[in-house]
Amino acid sequence: MATSQLTASSVSVPARGFSSFEGLRTSNVKFASVGGGFSQRSFRGLVVKAATAVAPKYTTLKPLGDRVLVKIKTVEEKTEGGILLPTTAQTKPQAGEVVAVGEGKSVGKTKLDISVPTGTQVVYSKYAGTEVEFNGTNHLILKEDDIVGILETDDIKDLKPLNDRVFIKVAEAEEKTAGGLLLTEASKEKPSIGTVVAVGPGPVDEEGKRKPLSVAPGNTVMYSKYAGNDFKGTDGSNYIALRATDVMAVLS
Numbered sequence: 747m748a749t750s751q752l753t754a755s756s757v758s759v760p761a762r763g764f765s766s767f768e769g770l771r772t773s774n775v776k777f778a779s780v781g782g783g784f785s786q787r788s789f790r791g792l793v794v795k796a797a798t799a800v801a802p803k804y805t806t807l808k809p810l811g812d813r814v815l816v817k818i819k820t821v822e823e824k825t826e827g828g829i830l831l832p833t834t835a836q837t838k839p840q841a842g843e844v845v846a847v848g849e850g851k852s853v854g855k856t857k858l859d860i861s862v863p864t865g866t867q868v869v870y871s872k873y874a875g876t877e878v879e880f881n882g883t884n885h886l887i888l889k890e891d892d893i894v895g896i897l898e899t900d901d902i903k904d905l906k907p908l909n910d911r912v913f914i915k916v917a918e919a920e921e922k923t924a925g926g927l928l929l930t931e932a933s934k935e936k937p938s939i940g941t942v943v944a945v946g947p948g949p950v951d952e953e954g955k956r957k958p959l960s961v962a963p964g965n966t967v968m969y970s971k972y973a974g975n976d977f978k979g980t981d982g983s984n985y986i987a988l989r990a991t992d993v994m995a996v997l998s
Contacts, residue, residue, distance in 0.1 A: 797879040807880050809887055812851040814860060816842040816868060818877075818884045840975065841869045841897060842886065856954030860890055861908070869894045869905060869987070872975050894975060894987045895946070902977040902985055907946040912961060912993055914940040914969065916984040938971045939997065940986065948990075959990045966997040 800807065809815050819841045844867075847860040862868060875888030895907040907913045917939045942965045948956040961967055974988025 797877040797884055799879040800881075802881075805881075807846060807878070807885075807887075809846055809848040811848045812858075812860065812890045813848045813887055814844050814862060814890055814893070815846040815878075815880075816870065816875075816886045816888065817845050818842045818886055840872055840894075840977075841867065843867055845885070847890075853950050853954055854952030856950075856952070858950060858954060862890060862893060862896065867897050869897050869902070869975075869977075895944075901980045903943065903979045903981075903983070905944065905977075905985075905987065907944055907987060909946045910949045910959065910990045911946045911987055912942060912959065912967075912969075912990050913944045913987050914967065914985065915943050916940040916986055939966065939968050941966050943985070945990075961990065961993055961996060967993050968995045968997060969993045 807815055844862050844864050847862065847864060850857060850859040852858070870886070870888055871892045871894060874892035875886040878885045878887055891909060893908055894911055895905040895913065897905050903915075905913050942961055942963050944963055945959050945961060948958045951957055969986070969988060970992040973992035974986045977985045977987070979985060
């Protein structure tokens, strides 16, 4: 298989509908061609910068309403054994430190302040918020409701869920079929049953009061198969954090 390269100058993009390409940077990219269809030329590929960069002249960023500003935890670049991970193999971080909060929100006639103070280590939903590069560091602006829970240790098993979130230790996947056949990893069905480890205080009603959840720690529950956020503990156990409405039944 021949390796071919193209130059950016050979790639034309119609100007119509594109006001600017600010935030794009270049990187070297190689393409493999079949049958030598491309000539040997150099290509400069465009890579979109995910975070919105805030100019250095702005020294303060104040979230509004029920939003919080979280300083994102640095992604792990190596395994515990010291092996360098490529960018594609690095797990997107879902944790960080709250560095600024908004003024809160109103529920009915009740004014609710942000319940997570600055300095708190939190875990948030995987695809929540807007990423911002501020003071040279990656941050995330997100709704308080997108915060899954508070984490006071380095082990996810100690997560304290917020609001209507339920934290569950996932049951082990079946290793064999009912007939005794050994299942491969690819054929094992993702379990949707687990044991409740911790629950949040419940959602807030229009009077500003918490409504307790209908499940409690120790319950074995069945939950919606594709709901929530998955985590792995330091002991290798699998956990999931989801909303109480995604819990379908209690098993006994």
